[in-house]
Amino acid sequence: xxxxxxxxxEVEGNYTEQWVVVEGDDALEQWPEGPRTVVGRPAPRxxxxxxxxxxxxxxxxxxxxGMLHAAVLRSPFARARVKKLELSRALQAPGVVGAxxxxxxxxxxxxxxxxxxxxxxxxxxxxxxxxxxxxxxDVEWEELEPLLDAEExxxxxSFLEEPRSYARGDLEAGxxxxxxxxxxxxxxxTVLHNSLETHQSxxxxxxxxxxxxxxxxxxxxxxxxxxxxxxxxPDRVRxxxxxxxxxxxxxxxxxxYTYVAIALAGKTGAPIRCALTRREENLATGxxxxxxxxxxxxxxxxxxxxxxxxxxxxAVGWAGFSGPTYGPxxxxxxxxxxxxxxxxxxxxxxxxxxxxxxGFVEGTFGLECVLDELAARLELxxxxxxRRNHADHDLADGRPFSSxxxxxxxxxxxxxxxxxxxxxxxxNGPVQRGTGLASQIWYGGGGPPSYAWVRLGSDGRAAxxxxxxDIGTGTRTAMAQIAAEELGxxxxxxxxxxxxxxxGPYASISAxxxxxxxxGPAVRAAAADAARQIVxxxxxxxxxxxxxxxxxxxxxVSADGGSWPLEEVTGLLEDAQILGKGARGPNPTGMRxxxxxxxxxxxxxxxxxxxxxxxxxxxxxxxxRVINPLGARSQVEGGIIQGVGHTLxxxxxxxxxxxxxxxxxxxxxxxxxxxxxxxxxxxLLDIPDQHLTNIGSKGLGEPPIVPTAAAxxxxxxxxxxxxxxxxxxxxxxxxxxxxxxxxxxKKLAAAPA
Amino acid sequence: xxxxxxxxxxxxxxPPVGRTLAETLREDLGLxxxxxxxxxxxxxxxxxxxxxxxxxxxxxLVHTVGDREVTTIEGLRDHPLVxxxxxxxxxxxxxxxPGQIVSAAALVEAEPNPDVERIRHAMAGNLCRCGAYPRIxxxxxxxxx
Numbered sequence: 001x002x003x004x005x006x007x008x009x010e011v012e013g014n015y016t017e018q019w020v021v022v023e024g025d026d027a028l029e030q031w032p033e034g035p036r037t038v039v040g041r042p043a044p045r046x047x048x049x050x051x052x053x054x055x056x057x058x059x060x061x062x063x064x065x066g067m068l069h070a071a072v073l074r075s076p077f078a079r080a081r082v083k084k085l086e087l088s089r090a091l092q093a094p095g096v097v098g099a100x101x102x103x104x105x106x107x108x109x110x111x112x113x114x115x116x117x118x119x120x121x122x123x124x125x126x127x128x129x130x131x132x133x134x135x136x137x138d139v140e141w142e143e144l145e146p147l148l149d150a151e152e153x154x155x156x157x158s159f160l161e162e163p164r165s166y167a168r169g170d171l172e173a174g175x176x177x178x179x180x181x182x183x184x185x186x187x188x189x190t191v192l193h194n195s196l197e198t199h200q201s202x203x204x205x206x207x208x209x210x211x212x213x214x215x216x217x218x219x220x221x222x223x224x225x226x227x228x229x230x231x232x233x234p235d236r237v238r239x240x241x242x243x244x245x246x247x248x249x250x251x252x253x254x255x256x257y258t259y260v261a262i263a264l265a266g267k268t269g270a271p272i273r274c275a276l277t278r279r280e281e282n283l284a285t286g287x288x289x290x291x292x293x294x295x296x297x298x299x300x301x302x303x304x305x306x307x308x309x310x311x312x313x314x315a316v317g318w319a320g321f322s323g324p325t326y327g328p329x330x331x332x333x334x335x336x337x338x339x340x341x342x343x344x345x346x347x348x349x350x351x352x353x354x355x356x357x358x359g360f361v362e363g364t365f366g367l368e369c370v371l372d373e374l375a376a377r378l379e380l381x382x383x384x385x386x387r388r389n390h391a392d393h394d395l396a397d398g399r400p401f402s403s404x405x406x407x408x409x410x411x412x413x414x415x416x417x418x419x420x421x422x423x424x425x426x427x428n429g430p431v432q433r434g435t436g437l438a439s440q441i442w443y444g445g446g447g448p449p450s451y452a453w454v455r456l457g458s459d460g461r462a463a464x465x466x467x468x469x470d471i472g473t474g475t476r477t478a479m480a481q482i483a484a485e486e487l488g489x490x491x492x493x494x495x496x497x498x499x500x501x502x503x504g505p506y507a508s509i510s511a512x513x514x515x516x517x518x519x520g521p522a523v524r525a526a527a528a529d530a531a532r533q534i535v536x537x538x539x540x541x542x543x544x545x546x547x548x549x550x551x552x553x554x555x556x557v558s559a560d561g562g563s564w565p566l567e568e569v570t571g572l573l574e575d576a577q578i579l580g581k582g583a584r585g586p587n588p589t590g591m592r593x594x595x596x597x598x599x600x601x602x603x604x605x606x607x608x609x610x611x612x613x614x615x616x617x618x619x620x621x622x623x624x625r626v627i628n629p630l631g632a633r634s635q636v637e638g639g640i641i642q643g644v645g646h647t648l649x650x651x652x653x654x655x656x657x658x659x660x661x662x663x664x665x666x667x668x669x670x671x672x673x674x675x676x677x678x679x680x681x682x683x684l685l686d687i688p689d690q691h692l693t694n695i696g697s698k699g700l701g702e703p704p705i706v707p708t709a710a711a712x713x714x715x716x717x718x719x720x721x722x723x724x725x726x727x728x729x730x731x732x733x734x735x736x737x738x739x740x741x742x743x744x745x746k747k748l749a750a751a752p753a
Numbered sequence: 754x755x756x757x758x759x760x761x762x763x764x765x766x767x768p769p770v771g772r773t774l775a776e777t778l779r780e781d782l783g784l785x786x787x788x789x790x791x792x793x794x795x796x797x798x799x800x801x802x803x804x805x806x807x808x809x810x811x812x813x814l815v816h817t818v819g820d821r822e823v824t825t826i827e828g829l830r831d832h833p834l835v836x837x838x839x840x841x842x843x844x845x846x847x848x849x850x851p852g853q854i855v856s857a858a859a860l861v862e863a864e865p866n867p868d869v870e871r872i873r874h875a876m877a878g879n880l881c882r883c884g885a886y887p888r889i890x891x892x893x894x895x896x897x898x
Contacts, residue, residue: 055830196881
């Protein structure tokens with residue numbers, strides 16, 4: 001029976017209340033802790049060969065008959081007014097079939113407010129001809145003065161939303177009680193997602209249905225947005241994404257390119273591909289915005305935190321959202337007196353987008369660095385300082401955690417942390433070495449609604465059917481493992497059909513570390529529903545009671561030793577099939593579901609050149625039950641590597657005078673390469689969350705990038721005594737911090753004892 | 754109209770002047786295993802081999818290929834590296850993976866037992882935003898296992 005439940009839903013820290021319908025038995029007992037037959041054991045990706053051999057068809061590879069290519073005219077200015085826009089010359093260019101301007105499509109504008117804002121677009125038979133035609137659009141720009149500086153935006157009160165204030169306890173009383181107060185300002189840079197498949201879609205009308213083939217993290221979100229924008233019934237928009245080449249948070253919505261493709265498809269009657277170039281990708285598809293963080297922390301001499309204050313300025317851009325940079329300050333430690341103030345500034349810069357743990361990556365850098373500065377002042381072991389301030393419930397609202405094993409993570413970090421004397425001792429000449437650590441807190445509980453079907457044929461093979469997407473995280477494989485476990489089937493007899501809103505039930509977004517905790521329980525429930533039907537059929541066929549039958553190793557087995565191959569039972573159906581249905585149930589009422597962890601970094605700093613190398617990172621995370629240890633390790637390593645890039649090399653540079661983006665190419669924007677990778681040790685606790693769903697799994701995509709920057713910068717302090725306050729740790733910043741540390745030493749030496 | 758030697762066969766093509774090898778492979782010949790991620794020779798996703806040497810097909814004009822043998826991922830589908838990449842989980846989204854394998858295949862052809870330093874040097878031009886690098890290293894180290 002379908003049950004209607006009112007429940008809380010969380011995506012990346014945003015909580016909403018909503019109704020969900022739950023069918024099937026989502027309240028199955030969790031499997032016992034530890035590896036099962038399939039779940040919890042390493043499984044190579046089911047689509048690994050397809051991807052590795054270049055046989056997987058990404059949106060980038062799709063060529064529909066008669067398809068035209070779109071190119072978009074984007075503003076070369078951070079702020080301008082289009083005084084004249086004439087498309088006729090472009091329309092007459094060879095191969096050009098259609099052109100659109102601001103009146104034709106809502107994403108096009110005559111008042112571009114950031115470099116890269118879309119103004120017009122053309123469709124031609126080849127991409128080259130479409131690009132060439134852009135040059136023939138007659139456009140007159142009136143360049144206007146842009147607002148680029150976030151501090152200036154605060155002064156002018158240029159905000160995207162009201163400044164956010166938060167307070168608990170009595171901050172002033174806390175500081176009055178403090179024996180040590182540390183105050184510091186931290187800055188983080190703007191970084192770009194740079195998924196290797198650029199943002200793109202192919203749109204065509206098929207009868208009265210609009211088909212959108214798109215590289216997306218959220219098939220159903222695209223469907224709803226497009227249907228809403230066009231005023232279509234949602235089922236007349238079909239969204240397809242079988243394979244996609246990375247997103248990292250930037251592909252959660254349709255984007256300007258999809259609406260451009262739709263408008264040109266309407267205008268020309270042909271399928272339209274709108275694929276962004278790498279340069280457009282680095283202008284107009286979102287970013288992790290820069291931040292300024294002013295932190296003040298007060299503690300007693302034993303390290304107990306008695307006051308935490310943070311003022312955060314998020315340089316959001318022209319649109320987007322003001323991320324939870326304040327999150328770690330409010331949530332990570334048991335401090336009773338906390339106050340934060342956060343500004344989301346509106347600037348003539350490209351809009352931000354969610355980027356792998358948005359806000360928390362930035363906020364953890366500030367908080368975990370200031371905590372180490374505090375530990376240095378108190379002459380207290382940084383790990384011990386964190387232990388002493390462990391939060392055993394949510395300080396914001398008193399809720400218990402559904403599960404929290406951070407202290408166990410700390411315990412397992414000890415051997416890595418314990419190496420630091422040896423690491424320091426290995427310093428050699430100008431190369432100083434040291435070790436640092438940082439804690440991690442983030443969401444990752446997922447939630448309803450999410451649905452899955454499991455179909456079994458007479459051949460005893462199963463298909464999991466759900467309209468989710470696998471953005472490269474390996475969820476296809478994890479879902480197959482969950483279904484195989486529940487059906488007692490070898491993994492190679494389960495496949496997952498996903499990626500098409502017309503061919504499966506609603507599935508959650510692949511963002512917010514929510515895919516496995518949202519989809520996994522629905523898949524297990526659907527497999528259990530199918531398993532129950534098989535047992536019912538077998539019981540009737542073999543004249544046994546259902547309670548003595550179970551599914552194991554591809555067989556139906558009975559308690560008295562009988563065993564029948566599954567296909568013998570399902571073979572009775574001939575061409576008929578068994579269909580199991582499952583839904584994700586609600587999250588535990590009144591509990592806070594979060595992920596936790598710690599990373600320990602070893603670094604080498606050349607104090608003469610300012611070069612920093614990360615030598616080793618140990619990552620210990622508590623994300624509940626691990627479904628696929630092989631894929632999980634890869635995700636943790638990948639998160640750390642993105643964190644290393646964020647810390648050391650990546651930075652979007654903007655001309656401070658004009659607001660134009662200078663780093664549009666992958667030679668200018670420095671992603672980590674294979675030569676930049678440190679030694680990595682990954683440990684996942686693999687303790688199921690007893691309160692969370694029928695699988696006890698949390699998400700894993702985001703936690704590993706959260707503490708990396710702080711751990712590295714704290715290791716730099718350990719190695720050199722220098723306080724890095726700004727990311728990336730360029731050589732200039734490193735040399736500045738070293739010089740400041742030397743000046744401080746000099747003053748200290750000169751001061752009377 | 755001229756011929757290209759691709760993956761052991763001869764293909765007739767008639768590209769306009771200025772067409773890149775990547776465009777010819779992907780759009781004219783349907784060999785979409787070669788990916789284009791930057792189009793400017795910065796990321797390595799479009800790597801193919803010309804007479805066994807890795808080149809960036811997105812900045813190689815097709816008219817300059819001549820009679821050199823073009824090897825794309827489609828010609829390396831049975832290479833042991835494919836199995837090694839899958840076994841070691843050396844891919845996540847997989848968009849850079851064909852280029853990684855084409856580069857690695859050129860490396861192991863020249864040096865069947867490359868050490869880590871050599872692998873890092875040879876593969877540093879192939880970007881992977883998912884960060885599968887440690888497993889790529891493992892795959893190339895153990896490609897004959």
